[in-house]
Amino acid sequence: MWSWVGHRITGVVIFIFLLVHVLDTSLVRVSPEAYTAVIGAYKNPIMGLGEAALVAAIVFHAFNGLRIIAIDFWKKGPKYQRQMLWGVLALWAVTMIPFLIRHLTIVFSNFFGGN
Amino acid sequence: MSAVEAELPEPASKIELPVHLGGGGEIPTFDVTLRVRRYDPEFSEESKWEDFTMTMYGTDRVLDALHKVKWEQDGSLSFRRSCAHGVCGSDAMRINGRNRLACKTLLKDLDTSKPITVEPIKGLPVEKDLIVDMEPFFQSFREVMPFLVNRDHAPTKERLQSAEERARFDDTTKCILCAACTSSCPVFWTDGQYFGPAAIVNAHRFIFDSRDDAGDMRLEILNDKEGVWRCRTTFNCTEACPRGIQVTQAIAEVKQAILARQI
């Protein structure tokens, strides 16, 4: 059940992000200055951590989405659902660790490096 | 031994055998606390927890503890049970947050250092204590036509079937209609109209039976917004089923049969 709860929460999180993202991007047509100001506001470590959480959510949702497709359409999917969930979590960790190292170094060096 | 039994009104599991009969108290005893969700609409609209502490044996099940409470501490405690051996499906309840049959759950397999919580199964209206109204559950069961439909002339002997044809639906013949699956489903908790896993399991039992002619009708019934498409593959039902039926697998097979039929 928790994989489903996670999938729904990450799905909703991604949806809310996309909504906000469409709004802030469309600002560019209304007023390029306001757009630059809003995008500039994203360049701080809090937002950097938010981005990390967003990527974590997308990566989980994507891998678990593939698992759900396998459960629905692969004959042995329901039988191996648990093993596949461990696979999803393993792939998630394998994807997230290098990403976090790179992403957080950039985020924090930009901030403290006074870029 | 029969003389001893005749004297004592207690069930066999409660009798302390003398040492020369292989007794001698080698069955461990321990104290357990049952924390039961009580509800009696004649007194209050609110349900509340009530604790009962007693000494039980290592061979006892949650059902034995409930019996001990009812027979020795509080006769008003209400719950269903019939066979006491995991075949009638009467005593599904939520024990330590998981749906199980009280008669198949050994106390020693639970953490007896903490109170054992016992609640009615979720998603069906509670009538009293651990008794729920099963009617919505059986209504969905009836709607999938859980009986053999065969339009051929009745044969003089059995309707023959190969071992492979029989094996196709073997898993779903084991259902005892306990409702542990349906009442463990988060979709059913929020949408009581959903057919629920048990009805789909029992439809599967006939859809994949080579002797049955109404498979298409059942697929049509389940190809509904309250049918198989409500399933979100949470696997709660598979984990809850006391008969070990691969419930989510059965639902997936019905989904696939509906898709295959439409192509």
Ligand code: HEM
């Ligand atoms: C990026 C934007 C995405 C959004 C906003 C999104 C959102 C959602 C939401 C809200 C659900 C409903 C969850 C539920 O039914 O419990 C869902 C389900 C699903 N998503 Fe996504 N998702 C996105 C991307 C993806 C990707 C990239 C994949 C696959 C690689 C995917 C695969 C799935 C699948 C298979 C389901 C069905 C789950 C089920 O049956 O319960 N999604 N998505």
Ligand code: SF4
């Ligand atoms: S499928 Fe299993 S859990 Fe569901 S009603 Fe039948 S026996 Fe009970």
Ligand code: FES
């Ligand atoms: S009392 Fe019959 S299944 Fe438990």
